[in-house]
Amino acid sequence: MSEESLAKSWKEWFHLNGTRLLLFARGKTKSEADAQDVLQDAILRLWKSYSSPKDGHFDPPPLALAYTALRNTAIDHARRTNRRTKREQNSEFIVRDIDQVENWFETSSLEQSEQAKIIRDALQQIPEKFQEVLTLKIWGGLTFAEIAENLNIPANTAASRYRYALDALRKILKPNSI
Amino acid sequence: MNPDLKEIEQTLYELKPAKLPDELSTQIEEIFKNSEQNHSTHINDRKIVWLPIIQKVSAAAALLIACIGVFFAMLNDQNSSNKTTSSKVSANEPLKKNQFIPVNAKNVFEGVQDEGLFLSKDKIPYHGVRYQFSDSFLWKNEKDGSLIEMKVPSQRLFLVPIKTD
Numbered sequence: 001m002s003e004e005s006l007a008k009s010w011k012e013w014f015h016l017n018g019t020r021l022l023l024f025a026r027g028k029t030k031s032e033a034d035a036q037d038v039l040q041d042a043i044l045r046l047w048k049s050y051s052s053p054k055d056g057h058f059d060p061p062p063l064a065l066a067y068t069a070l071r072n073t074a075i076d077h078a079r080r081t082n083r084r085t086k087r088e089q090n091s092e093f094i095v096r097d098i099d100q101v102e103n104w105f106e107t108s109s110l111e112q113s114e115q116a117k118i119i120r121d122a123l124q125q126i127p128e129k130f131q132e133v134l135t136l137k138i139w140g141g142l143t144f145a146e147i148a149e150n151l152n153i154p155a156n157t158a159a160s161r162y163r164y165a166l167d168a169l170r171k172i173l174k175p176n177s178i
Numbered sequence: 179m180n181p182d183l184k185e186i187e188q189t190l191y192e193l194k195p196a197k198l199p200d201e202l203s204t205q206i207e208e209i210f211k212n213s214e215q216n217h218s219t220h221i222n223d224r225k226i227v228w229l230p231i232i233q234k235v236s237a238a239a240a241l242l243i244a245c246i247g248v249f250f251a252m253l254n255d256q257n258s259s260n261k262t263t264s265s266k267v268s269a270n271e272p273l274k275k276n277q278f279i280p281v282n283a284k285n286v287f288e289g290v291q292d293e294g295l296f297l298s299k300d301k302i303p304y305h306g307v308r309y310q311f312s313d314s315f316l317w318k319n320e321k322d323g324s325l326i327e328m329k330v331p332s333q334r335l336f337l338v339p340i341k342t343d
Contacts (some may be wrong), residue, residue, distance in 0.1 A: 014206060019195035022202075036202050043206050105193040138190045139224060165185045170191075174182055178343040 010047065013060035020139050024067055027123065027135050030072035034081065042066070042073040054139055063141060064150045122172040130165035137162055233307065235309060236336055237290060240309040243315075244287050245333070247311075251283040278317035278326055286312045304337035 018039075023036040025042070046069050050061050061069075079117040104120045123131050136142045136150070144162070148155040179187075192228075202291045293306030317326040 010210045011207060014210075018198045018203065018206070022198055023195040036199070040202070040206055040209075044209050047209050103196045106196050115189075119190070119193065134190070138187075139193075139195050163179075163183070166186055167180075169186050170180075170182050173186060 010060050015130075016044065017063060017066065017141075019069060020100055020141060021066060023104060023139050024132075024135050025070050025074065027128070027131050028071060029160050031079065034077060038070060038074045038077050041077070042135050045069055045073065065138065067136060067142075072137040118173065119169075125172055126165055126168040130161050130168055133158055133161040134165040134169075199219075208329065232338055233290070234307065236338055238292070240334070240336070241287060242312060244285050246284070247285040249284060251313075255283055256278050265275045277321070278319050280315060281318045282314075284312075284314045286314065288312050294311040295340070303340045305340050307336045307338060309334050309336065 016169075022035060022039050023040075025039045026032070029035045046066060047063050050059070064149050103113065103116060104123075105116040107116050116132055123134070126134075132151070133147055136147045137144070142150065144158045148158040151158065153161075212252040253259070288310040291308040291310065293308050296306050298304060310331065312329055314327065314329045315330055316328075320324075
């Protein structure tokens with residue numbers, strides 16, 4: 001495969017999956033800037049590992065692997081950020097991040113935008129392990145079997161976490177329903 | 179499934195992840211551009227992380243010692259075979275039955291093992307590095323061509339002083 005067609009196939013892969021990858025990264029980080037950094041780092045890691053003709057790999061990776069790369073990058077990023085935060089707290093000059101609040105979902109009306117914001121806030125309130133399964137299932141394009149393999153948990157656990165996630169969202173979005 | 183949960187699930191499925199910010203898209207597409215450059219970076223990134231400098235020096239010293247060992251082994255071998263030739267066996271004299279003559283001697287570096295830190299009586303810390311070798315000797319019977327091979331493991335412990343100041 002030539003360098004050009006290799007880059008082209010990666011670009012197509014990214015256009016197809018970029019939005020869902022960024023959504024997953026948003027769920028794994030504390031700010032929009034962090035999510036974008038994590039996505040960029042993860043894509044770079046994948047590109048370096050998967051695009052080398054010397055290794056015989058040409059095609060973009062399976063989506064499940066991209067989520068794993070995102071998760072690992074988010075963990076590394078969080079460690080770095082924690083260290084930086086500690087340093088800054090000890091420093092006289094405290095740098096505060098001015099975060100941009102981004103829409104996690106596409107909206108075409110004010111009403112939809114409001115609903116998307118409510119759901120985004122609700123997603124951020126539920127436990128991360130539930131949110132992760134929910135994101136991978138609904139927007140990530142993975143099956144329960146793939147999620148289970150990706151998270152190294154049984155498929156039944158993945159399905160249970162999905163139900164718990166929906167139930168947790170229900171408690172937030174519809175607190176009065178039984 | 180509870181109708182409320184069904185409804186929430188349906189709502190979630192209707193939402194589509196937002197488009198990527200243009201700036202981010204551009205930055206990520208830049209990764210795929212100049213792929214050749216990235217590949218060379220890739221190769222550099224994957225370079226082997228070698229042993230720390232002190233261990234590299236020790237390894238080089240061990241290899242040098244091993245080479246010297248092989249050289250002297252070969253020299254000894256040559257001397258002893260010369261002695262035999264001059265004193266006992268002449269070119270015309272037939273070899274004794276079942277007589278084996280050494281044909282090869284090798285000293286092979288097998289590996290290095292970290293032995294941790296040692297504190298000498300003078301309270302000087304040393305880093306112990308154990309080098310393992312395999313010495314092999316080969317004899318051949320000139321009559322019937324049969325071979326005898328002997329392999330002996332050997333090891334040497336080097337104490338490398340650690341700079342503490």
